[in-house]
Amino acid sequence: MAEPMRIRATLNGDVADVRILMRHPMETGQRKDAKGNIVPLHFIQNVVVAHNGKTVLDAQWSQAVSRDPFLGLRVKGAKAGDKITVTWTDNHGDKRTDETTVAAAS
Amino acid sequence: MMATRRSLAALALCAIIIPLHAQSTPNGLAIGRKMLAEDNPGELWLDRGKELFFQKRGPKNASLERCDFGLGAGKLEGAAARLPRYFADTKLVQDLEARLVTCMVELQGLKREDLLKTAISRPLSNGSDIEALALYITSRSNGMKMNVTLDHPKERETYKAGEYLFHRRAGQTDFGCITCHGQADKRIRLQDLVNMTDKREIQEVVSSWPAYRGGHAVVRTMQWRLYDCFWQMRQPELEYTSDVSIALTTYLHYQGNGAVIRVPGFKR
Numbered sequence: 001m002a003e004p005m006r007i008r009a010t011l012n013g014d015v016a017d018v019r020i021l022m023r024h025p026m027e028t029g030q031r032k033d034a035k036g037n038i039v040p041l042h043f044i045q046n047v048v049v050a051h052n053g054k055t056v057l058d059a060q061w062s063q064a065v066s067r068d069p070f071l072g073l074r075v076k077g078a079k080a081g082d083k084i085t086v087t088w089t090d091n092h093g094d095k096r097t098d099e100t101t102v103a104a105a106s
Numbered sequence: 107m108m109a110t111r112r113s114l115a116a117l118a119l120c121a122i123i124i125p126l127h128a129q130s131t132p133n134g135l136a137i138g139r140k141m142l143a144e145d146n147p148g149e150l151w152l153d154r155g156k157e158l159f160f161q162k163r164g165p166k167n168a169s170l171e172r173c174d175f176g177l178g179a180g181k182l183e184g185a186a187a188r189l190p191r192y193f194a195d196t197k198l199v200q201d202l203e204a205r206l207v208t209c210m211v212e213l214q215g216l217k218r219e220d221l222l223k224t225a226i227s228r229p230l231s232n233g234s235d236i237e238a239l240a241l242y243i244t245s246r247s248n249g250m251k252m253n254v255t256l257d258h259p260k261e262r263e264t265y266k267a268g269e270y271l272f273h274r275r276a277g278q279t280d281f282g283c284i285t286c287h288g289q290a291d292k293r294i295r296l297q298d299l300v301n302m303t304d305k306r307e308i309q310e311v312v313s314s315w316p317a318y319r320g321g322h323a324v325v326r327t328m329q330w331r332l333y334d335c336f337w338q339m340r341q342p343e344l345e346y347t348s349d350v351s352i353a354l355t356t357y358l359h360y361q362g363n364g365a366v367i368r369v370p371g372f373k374r
Contacts, residue, residue, distance in 0.1 A: 006149050019145045025230075067323050068147035 002090075007100040009075075009084045016078035016102045018049070020071040020086050028063040043091055044069065050085040051075050080104040135298075139372075148241065148318030148370025151233060151325045155242025158235050164214030173209035175202070175243065182246035187367060190356045192258040199264040201355045203240055203329045204347035210236075222346045226330050229322035237325045241316040244369045252312050252365040254356065261356070268357025271350060272302075277341045283354075297374070302361065312362030314371025321374055328355055 003023035009016045022044065029041030041063060049057040049071075056075050075084070085099040159170050175185035176193070190201040196208055203225070210216045227234040256262045275282040286294065287302040302308045315328040332351050336344040344351055 003150065004153070006153075008145070021145060021147055021150055023147070023150045068150065068318075070145055070147070072145070 002094050002096040005086060005088075005096065005098040007084060007086055007098055009078070009082075009100055009102040011078060011080055011102055011105045013105075014077055014079070016051075016075040016082065016084065018073050018075060018084055020049075022069050022071070022088060022096070024067065024069065024088070024090065026063065026065055026067045026069060041091060044088045045091050046089045047071060048087045049073060049075075050083075050087075051078060052082050053085075078102050143314075143368075143372040146318045146370060146372040147323070148316070148325050148372065151238045151241050151318075151370070152245055154233075155238035155240070155245075158239050159242055164210070164216045166213065166215035168213050168215075170206075170209055170213060170239070172213055173205070175205055182243055184247050184250050186244040186247040187250045187253050188255070190254065190261075190264070190352055190359065192260045197260075199258075199260050199352055199356060201328070201347070201352050202243060203236065203327060204352060206236060206239055206243070207347060225346050226327075226333065227324050229319075229324060231324060233324040237316065237327060240327045241325050241370055244316055244367065247367045248369060250367055252309070252359055252363050252367060254360045254363055256360065264353050264356045265360055267349075268353035268355070271354055272357055277339055279339055281339055283335070302358065305361075305364075308358065308362045309365030312359050313365035313367050314369065314373075316369055317371030317373045319373045325370060326373065 005023070006021040007018065008020075009018045011017075024044050025042055026044065027039050027042040029038065031039045033039050043063040043065065044061050047057070047059040047061060048055055057073055059071075061069075071086075080102055082102040083099055084102060085097060087095065087097040089095050162169050171180045173179065174193075174195075175182065176188050176191050177183075177185050186202055189205070190199050192199050193205065193208075198204070200208065207218065207221050207225070210221055211218050221236065224234050225236040227237060256265050272283045275285065283302070286292065286299050290301045290304065292299045292301070300307050300311055302311065315331060316325050318324070319326040329346055329351055332354055333344045333346070336342070
């Protein structure tokens, strides 16, 4: 499995502010290495965010998204203790799933 | 043809009248930078740094828990805020990275030459162990104020050396650090230059290293930043944890005392 994500979900009323950091090279397929060879296309194609098992975001990404991408979203109707699960899949078939619990507002 | 030339001249005049300020929209840039700094990819190295700190490694199969960063063995909270400082066991003024190398050699039995060689990772790599460790250890001082003291004579000596070096003009360009970093509102090409004689600006610097360097996609440290400055100014290569690097770090950190540490920072 690929490198773990960092997910933070903090409550603001009934809206969970979710911040996700992913570790991924997100190669555009245009870059050349030191020898002059093209570094192959390698990017996250799909990101799914679920709230207590229900999909709240399903994103189609392209190689235009930067290396080590950050994704932020707000989930309405969240409570402290709810589960936020994030899954990404890339064009090599690699997958990564991580989850966190919504933390109460501090 | 005449009409075009006149209107072009009028346009040129207008352009001259409107002053070109590097900081003409400081709020806009500051907001953008703040957004980039929050939740930056550097955080992905924190867990790795923590793991490396507590893991038993090297020929001596030991963790770094007994490393003294100045506040006693294993005490990390607030340690980075007091560095560089004098250490009685090495009889040297050391910054965080120099102290880390000392501990990795003494406690874990790792080879000093290997550590110095691999401390700075290649861009777009996974980063080095030292980069991850330096970030983790500094992050344990997050929220605390930089508080470098110069009680020990060697600390004062090192500070004075740093101050001298900062102002010393050298190399092909005959520039000192002060040349580019001694005035407000200057930039090199499109990169704003930090005015290190301004309290607020130097505090911004010392509070944000180690940082994720966007263009390199790895975490970079203060040792790297100084090394890179020397490189770009065509000075001789600044050796990792050399006396010169520690003198400059001592000077800069002391100037930035009071800064609230917040790492990982985010750089271009």
